[in-house]
Amino acid sequence: RExxxxxxxxxxxxxxxxxxxxxxxxxxxxxxxxxxxKKIKGNWLVRMKDLYKFLGRKYEDLE
Incomplete structure (x- = not known):
């Protein structure tokens, strides 16, 4: 879905x-x-939306 x-x-x-x-x-x-x-099956994964939030940008701005 995501x-x-x-x-x-x-x-x-x-x-x-x-x-x-x-x-x-x-x-x-x-x-x-x-x-x-989150860590899934030994891999650290970050959602794009959460990465942009950390960087101070909105996901919608980069679409």
């Missing part, structure tokens, strides 16, 4: 390309709640 809406999830490799931090720092942000994300 894939059809464009709210797909990003894994650590994509997040490392987007953000200026390494994977362990991004995981720390997810664990402490600064970025809303």
């Amino acid at each position: 894939w059809q809406k464009g709210l797909y999830y990003l894994g650590m490799k994509e997040l490392e390309e987007w953000l200026p931090w390494k994977a362990w720092t991004i995981r720390k942000f997810i664990r402490t709640g600064r970025i809303k994300g």
Whole structure:
């Protein structure tokens, strides 16, 4: 359902390309709640909408 809406999830490799931090720092942000994300089957995933919220932008602005 979320894939059809464009709210797909990003894994650590994509997040490392987007953000200026390494994977362990991004995981720390997810664990402490600064970025809303979840761990599914050993992979840390962040929804695009939540990433834009963390970055201070709205998802609708980038469509």
